[in-house]
Amino acid sequence: MLKPNRLCAFTDGVVAIAITLLVLGLEVPSAHDVPEQELRAYLIGTLHPLLGYVSSFVLIGTYWLQHYAIFHFITRVNRILIALNGLFLLCISFVPFPTGLQAAYRDDELAIVFYGSTHIACSLSLLSLWIYATKGHRLIASDIAPNVIKSMTMRIALTPAISLAAIGVSFINISVSRFMFLAIPVLYLSHRQVDSGWIETAGGGKYSDD
Amino acid sequence: MLKPNRLCAFTDGVVAIAITLLVLGLEVPSAHDVPEQELRAYLIGTLHPLLGYVSSFVLIGTYWLQHYAIFHFITRVNRILIALNGLFLLCISFVPFPTGLQAAYRDDELAIVFYGSTHIACSLSLLSLWIYATKGHRLIASDIAPNVIKSMTMRIALTPAISLAAIGVSFINISVSRFMFLAIPVLYLSHRQVDSGWIETAGGGKYSDD
Amino acid sequence: MLKPNRLCAFTDGVVAIAITLLVLGLEVPSAHDVPEQELRAYLIGTLHPLLGYVSSFVLIGTYWLQHYAIFHFITRVNRILIALNGLFLLCISFVPFPTGLQAAYRDDELAIVFYGSTHIACSLSLLSLWIYATKGHRLIASDIAPNVIKSMTMRIALTPAISLAAIGVSFINISVSRFMFLAIPVLYLSHRQVDSGWIETAGGGKYSDD
Amino acid sequence: MLKPNRLCAFTDGVVAIAITLLVLGLEVPSAHDVPEQELRAYLIGTLHPLLGYVSSFVLIGTYWLQHYAIFHFITRVNRILIALNGLFLLCISFVPFPTGLQAAYRDDELAIVFYGSTHIACSLSLLSLWIYATKGHRLIASDIAPNVIKSMTMRIALTPAISLAAIGVSFINISVSRFMFLAIPVLYLSHRQVDSGWIETAGGGKYSDD
Numbered sequence: 001m002l003k004p005n006r007l008c009a010f011t012d013g014v015v016a017i018a019i020t021l022l023v024l025g026l027e028v029p030s031a032h033d034v035p036e037q038e039l040r041a042y043l044i045g046t047l048h049p050l051l052g053y054v055s056s057f058v059l060i061g062t063y064w065l066q067h068y069a070i071f072h073f074i075t076r077v078n079r080i081l082i083a084l085n086g087l088f089l090l091c092i093s094f095v096p097f098p099t100g101l102q103a104a105y106r107d108d109e110l111a112i113v114f115y116g117s118t119h120i121a122c123s124l125s126l127l128s129l130w131i132y133a134t135k136g137h138r139l140i141a142s143d144i145a146p147n148v149i150k151s152m153t154m155r156i157a158l159t160p161a162i163s164l165a166a167i168g169v170s171f172i173n174i175s176v177s178r179f180m181f182l183a184i185p186v187l188y189l190s191h192r193q194v195d196s197g198w199i200e201t202a203g204g205g206k207y208s209d210d
Numbered sequence: 211m212l213k214p215n216r217l218c219a220f221t222d223g224v225v226a227i228a229i230t231l232l233v234l235g236l237e238v239p240s241a242h243d244v245p246e247q248e249l250r251a252y253l254i255g256t257l258h259p260l261l262g263y264v265s266s267f268v269l270i271g272t273y274w275l276q277h278y279a280i281f282h283f284i285t286r287v288n289r290i291l292i293a294l295n296g297l298f299l300l301c302i303s304f305v306p307f308p309t310g311l312q313a314a315y316r317d318d319e320l321a322i323v324f325y326g327s328t329h330i331a332c333s334l335s336l337l338s339l340w341i342y343a344t345k346g347h348r349l350i351a352s353d354i355a356p357n358v359i360k361s362m363t364m365r366i367a368l369t370p371a372i373s374l375a376a377i378g379v380s381f382i383n384i385s386v387s388r389f390m391f392l393a394i395p396v397l398y399l400s401h402r403q404v405d406s407g408w409i410e411t412a413g414g415g416k417y418s419d420d
Numbered sequence: 421m422l423k424p425n426r427l428c429a430f431t432d433g434v435v436a437i438a439i440t441l442l443v444l445g446l447e448v449p450s451a452h453d454v455p456e457q458e459l460r461a462y463l464i465g466t467l468h469p470l471l472g473y474v475s476s477f478v479l480i481g482t483y484w485l486q487h488y489a490i491f492h493f494i495t496r497v498n499r500i501l502i503a504l505n506g507l508f509l510l511c512i513s514f515v516p517f518p519t520g521l522q523a524a525y526r527d528d529e530l531a532i533v534f535y536g537s538t539h540i541a542c543s544l545s546l547l548s549l550w551i552y553a554t555k556g557h558r559l560i561a562s563d564i565a566p567n568v569i570k571s572m573t574m575r576i577a578l579t580p581a582i583s584l585a586a587i588g589v590s591f592i593n594i595s596v597s598r599f600m601f602l603a604i605p606v607l608y609l610s611h612r613q614v615d616s617g618w619i620e621t622a623g624g625g626k627y628s629d630d
Numbered sequence: 631m632l633k634p635n636r637l638c639a640f641t642d643g644v645v646a647i648a649i650t651l652l653v654l655g656l657e658v659p660s661a662h663d664v665p666e667q668e669l670r671a672y673l674i675g676t677l678h679p680l681l682g683y684v685s686s687f688v689l690i691g692t693y694w695l696q697h698y699a700i701f702h703f704i705t706r707v708n709r710i711l712i713a714l715n716g717l718f719l720l721c722i723s724f725v726p727f728p729t730g731l732q733a734a735y736r737d738d739e740l741a742i743v744f745y746g747s748t749h750i751a752c753s754l755s756l757l758s759l760w761i762y763a764t765k766g767h768r769l770i771a772s773d774i775a776p777n778v779i780k781s782m783t784m785r786i787a788l789t790p791a792i793s794l795a796a797i798g799v800s801f802i803n804i805s806v807s808r809f810m811f812l813a814i815p816v817l818y819l820s821h822r823q824v825d826s827g828w829i830e831t832a833g834g835g836k837y838s839d840d
Binding site for chain 2: 006007009010013014017018021024025027037042045046048049079082083086089090093094096097100101103104105106108110111114
Binding site for chain 4: 428432433437440441442443444446448450451452455459463473474477478481484485488609
């Protein structure tokens with residue numbers, strides 16, 4: 001069976017590009033004309049797109065970290081896993097589009113619904129990849145303890161849950177809704193299991209997080 | 211002779227970028243102006259470019275997967291293989307252009323002819339790379355069975371065949387033609403040989419696809 | 421604990437993309453219209469954005485080199501290091517935006533303040549990563565000598581110091597301020613310790629720089 | 631001393647991105663408006679930018695191949711080599727700009743002078759890297775035969791020579807000048823030494839090119 005190395009390298013490439021392309025959504029006036037707005041006013045007008053930029057950046061970063069953690073366990077790949085990984089990449093590389101739209105349509109809750117739905121799609125594709133790979137220890141080492149698998153599942157499921165809540169809140173208050181997305185990486189990284197899930201001899205749980 | 215590692219890494223980079231740049235073809239209104247269209251109308255107007263985006267994404271993904279499968283067998287490279295690989299990369303990195311054109315010229319069958327021709331060029335360059343490498347086991351291990359080689363050839367040849375058919379259909383019905391391209395990855399991935407072609411000791415064929 | 425390989429590969433990807441995307445800030449007239457300006461006038465008008473381009477390019481290159489040097493010592497990673505590395509990547513991938521703004525707002529010292537602040541953020545995130553990793557030899561080999569660590573700290577701290585000075589000078593003379601940023605890579609690379617910090621058995625210091 | 635692996639990976643990333651970004655120079659009409667020109671006329675108007683695109687693509691591809699060949703010999707790096715490699719990357723990542731200009735200013739020989747000068751800069755930076763690394767076998771294995779080094783030098787020096795000639799010809803006939811750049815990859819790849827320079831036990835010369 002195929003080893004996952006080249007699949008991970010390709011995924012890293014796509015994610016790294018998607019995360020870096022986000023900056024192109026922050027417009028810059030032409031250097032060949034005198035800018036229409038004063039810089040101070042321009043920067044204030046950019047605060048809003050900037051929040052969306054940071055939000056998408058840290059969310060894509062979190063997906064990458066989850067992918068990293070998932071493939072720490074996966075020892076072999078098959079075509080279904082490759083298709084699920086492809087679906088994940090399709091969702092990730094799509095993120096700059098809803099990020100741009102929610103910056104342009106800043107008072108429209110539909111823009112947040114679209115933005116949040118994209119992140120639900122990203123995280124659900126990752127979750128289905130993880131569930132497919134771990135079901136009956138299909139593509140992971142046989143000695144991974146069930147509680148390690150369950151803990152990962154819970155943490156991956158956090159993203160679609162918060163995104164769904166943020167979509168709901170957007171109908172009440174769009175600004176609060178926007179900030180809710182930032183909770184995803186904070187909650188993910190604050191979890192002690194992020195480190196301990198990475199022990200070489202997985203399933204032990206004796207590893208003490210520093 | 212040169213080992214193919216760095217050539218594969220470079221190819222992965224180019225393909226990952228080409229596949230991720232596609233999203234830039236989905237336009238976003240300026241965040242510094244009030245958008246001209248309502249978001250709902252804007253998104254409906256984007257459905258068409260979106261289909262082209264997904265289509266090109268999954269096709270490039272399929273080429274990458276085929277390249278992955280091909281270089282699973284290739285054990286050494288020479289300058290002709292490098293030139294053929296370069297031709298493949300030229301075609302792949304060109305894909306965002308016809309993808310954008312078929313979105314702008316949505317009722318023009320010439321746009322589909324151009325789009326389809328690009329995909330024929332991508333797949334023929336990959337096919338010629340494979341045929342060159344395997345002829346007389348030139349650049350592959352000597353114990354690869356002829357039926358494994360033939361099966362790969364058939365599956366790579368599927369893409370130019372379907373693309374040609376889609377071009378023909380575009381003169382009758384452009385919408386049907388567009389959806390035909392989506393059949394390529396589905397047919398490719400549904401083939402049992404996708405997994406079994408990857409057994410470490412190629413040529414066996416005893417490997418059972420799960 | 422996790423090995424830093426895939427983290428470095430991902431970082432390399434993001435930095436490589438950010439450094440290459442800078443060129444998109446150099447505008448090109450449409451090939452489908454007759455250009456408004458003569459080429460000679462156009463190129464003269466580009467000299468200014470070009471200086472900003474080169475400046476950001478060599479600065480990002482220097483950050484990459486420092487990251488390279490830092491991870492030469494780091495032997496393991498944890499979630500806090502990953503978060504600090506993520507912060508570094510966020511700052512790096514943001515650089516094209518202030519680079520574009522200082523090209524458009526060329527006589528505005530606020531543009532230089534914003535540009536310099538971004539570079540201070542880039543280098544401080546790198547510095548905090550280094551300090552976190554080396555404190556009590558937390559994530560580096562135990563035999564790295566304190567003077568090697570201190571020397572690295574000094575060299576990384578050079579960037580925020582010069583950037584801060586350049587921001588101050590911008591209120592007196594913007595042009596001088598711009599050129600000051602170019603001193604960062606020159607000073608960094610002219611240091612003998614750049615090479616000797618890379619000896620395999622770090623902490624020796626007997627290595628003679630050629 | 632530092633091993634060249636991560637430097638090569640970073641270089642591959644930058645080159646892969648620069649080569650793929652070229653396609654963004656081929657403009658696409660907005661998918662949200664009815665295009666101004668008919669597709670047939672649009673494609674004819676794109677033939678000229680397309681030639682520049684292909685030309686820059688195959689030239690960057692050739693530089694990458696030369697870099698690949700150079701680092702096949704280099705066994706260690708120091709800060710001067712890193713600085714020269716950085717200069718090479720700066721030139722490479724700049725290529726999309728003159729490529730765009732020569733497409734917009736198609737009848738202006740200054741555009742060709744600028745385009746050709748960029749390629750001279752790319753190849754001279756590569757040449758200086760090679761000369762620095764091989765002088766007194768500074769950064770290469772001690773058993774590389776002088777004739778292998780000299781042969782590589784000649785082949786790398788081909789690019790600035792042809793570029794200079796093309797610049798000269800541009801004052802007589804711009805179209806002929808454009809096609810001259812395409813001779814660089816053809817001549818480079820047609821050389822038997824491209825393969826034989828890659829024998830694992832370099833310096834032998836007994837290897838027979840297939």
